[in-house]
Amino acid sequence: MARLFISLYLVIALSLILLAAAMDNLFYDDTPQSSPAAESVGVLFRHLYPKHDISQLAAKSGMHMSWKNPDSLAWPDSIQKRLQAGQPVVIHDNINRQQLYIQMVDGRLLELTFNQQVQQQTSYLLYSSLFFVLLSIPLALWVWPLWRDLNALKAATQTLHADGSLAKVELSTHSPLKPIADAFNQLGLKIKQLLLNKRELTGAVAHEFRTPLARLKFALALKPQVGSSPWKAMREDVDELESLVQEMLDYSSMETSAPEMDMSEIPLKQICEDIVNKLAYQHDKHLHVEGFDHIIIADAHFVQRSLQNLLQNALRYASKEIFIRILRQHNTIILYVDDDGPGIDEENHERIFDPFYRPDSSRDRTRGGAGLGLAIVRRIQQWHGGTCTVETSPLGGARFVLSYPAIDAEPLNNLTSG
Numbered sequence: 001m002a003r004l005f006i007s008l009y010l011v012i013a014l015s016l017i018l019l020a021a022a023m024d025n026l027f028y029d030d031t032p033q034s035s036p037a038a039e040s041v042g043v044l045f046r047h048l049y050p051k052h053d054i055s056q057l058a059a060k061s062g063m064h065m066s067w068k069n070p071d072s073l074a075w076p077d078s079i080q081k082r083l084q085a086g087q088p089v090v091i092h093d094n095i096n097r098q099q100l101y102i103q104m105v106d107g108r109l110l111e112l113t114f115n116q117q118v119q120q121q122t123s124y125l126l127y128s129s130l131f132f133v134l135l136s137i138p139l140a141l142w143v144w145p146l147w148r149d150l151n152a153l154k155a156a157t158q159t160l161h162a163d164g165s166l167a168k169v170e171l172s173t174h175s176p177l178k179p180i181a182d183a184f185n186q187l188g189l190k191i192k193q194l195l196l197n198k199r200e201l202t203g204a205v206a207h208e209f210r211t212p213l214a215r216l217k218f219a220l221a222l223k224p225q226v227g228s229s230p231w232k233a234m235r236e237d238v239d240e241l242e243s244l245v246q247e248m249l250d251y252s253s254m255e256t257s258a259p260e261m262d263m264s265e266i267p268l269k270q271i272c273e274d275i276v277n278k279l280a281y282q283h284d285k286h287l288h289v290e291g292f293d294h295i296i297i298a299d300a301h302f303v304q305r306s307l308q309n310l311l312q313n314a315l316r317y318a319s320k321e322i323f324i325r326i327l328r329q330h331n332t333i334i335l336y337v338d339d340d341g342p343g344i345d346e347e348n349h350e351r352i353f354d355p356f357y358r359p360d361s362s363r364d365r366t367r368g369g370a371g372l373g374l375a376i377v378r379r380i381q382q383w384h385g386g387t388c389t390v391e392t393s394p395l396g397g398a399r400f401v402l403s404y405p406a407i408d409a410e411p412l413n414n415l416t417s418g
Contacts, residue, residue, distance in 0.1 A: 007176060008142065015138045019131055038114065042088025042102040045112070049104050064113040070103065083109070149177040153184060165192035212237040261299045261383065268333060268404070269293035271300070272324050275307050283315045291326030294333045296404040298384050306380040306388075309373040310337045310400050317341035318397060333404040341397035349390045353378045377402075 041061075045054050058065035070083070079089050083103040091099050100112040149171050159167035166188035169181040216237050224230035269291060276287045296303075314322045318339035325336040344352055355375045374388075377400075381388040386403045393399035 011138055011142045015135055019134055038090045038098050038100050039088045041112065042090075042100045042110075045110060046086060046088075046102050046104060049110075050106070054110075058112060062114075066111045066113075068101070068109040068111050070107065070109045073109070145175065146177065149175050149181070153177065153181065156184065165189070209241065212241050262301070263297055263299055265295050265407070266298050266300050266303060267293045268296055268303075268335065269326050271304055272307060272326070272335070275304060275311060276324070279308075279311060279315065285315055285318050286321045287311075287324070288321070289324045289326075292328075294326060294328055295407055296333050296384075297407060298404065302380045302383065306377045306402070307335075309377050310402070313373055314339040314341070314398075314400075321395060323395065328406055331406045333406050335402040335404075337400045337402075338393040338395050339397040339399075340393070340395040343392060343397045344390055346392070352390055353388065 041063075045057070048054055048057070055065055075083065082089055083101065086103060086105075088100055088102040091101070098114040100110075100114070102110050102112075104110060152169055152171065156167040156169045161167070166184070168185055168188065171178050171181045175181070216234055219230050219234045219237070224234065269289060270293055272289050276289060279287075311322070311324075314337055318341045321340050323336070323338040325338070327334055327336075353374045355372055378388045381402060385405050387401075388403075389401045391399040391401060
């Protein structure tokens, strides 16, 4: 936008300067010029003087008459000779009025000033009209490419492709609207990606619901007795469906917008220990928490949700042990969650955070979950200005790495303390 403003300013400024200079030379010429009409008036006044009252004639003709002392004016020799020969001399003053000088037979010098008010008014109107007409030409030349590019943007906004994307706007690199067109193209890509994600989400939801629904239909066909194994399996399928629905609702709300965060100082190690104690009765794995109790600024509810998702994921795939380690590196608090499970192939380290994505048979549906836990973890980390990545663990399984901005006031025990 600054480029657009500067270009408009330069067009207007240069046009005003050039037009003013050109039209001043055209309309206002200060060089003395001969005027046959004025010279004729001078000859007439010299002929009538002194027999007639030429002062009344000057007043009736709209001229100002005055007498000058010939010796009080310094004339060039050429003009002095003309005056002495009785010839009229016409000059122009600083406001472009004609002044007539003629030396009478008695040696007196007559000065007649012609009234130029009507002539000046006509010149002003012509000057103004021509000035603004000419000024509109460079402005029109400046506006034309801008109007053309705006029409291109308008046409793109009215074109929607079958895949949900908007028509791409191609503008010259010199166009002042090029940044707007680029932003518009980026918006079109984001809309296309959002619609694609919605389609994938819809397909995944249908796929996730199909298995427990099929089991329920089969179980209902058997008409199981209350309390029997098939009846309990049906209850488990209903619980699974309820869990799937809740996870999808949670993820959908997180995708729409970030919630209002209740930020406060949180001891990260203490939260990890609380979650480990909470999950203790659900597994037979060994969980270890190491490191200093570093303080972070975050929403306690969402931090607990993020850590719980990671630990439940680790408990699902770990063989025996899970290690949680907290340390500080420069201005970042890092939390590692290591397990000794089958791990994740390197080519799937990024896709593992996509909704409903399962990389291989070792992490299949038989282990539970809708495939949304890690996607929720990454979204929570983004809200806190942190990251979530996955690596290969020294234990042989997966290592999930959470990062949080450190508090500047927190003392640095060690750059890699923990």
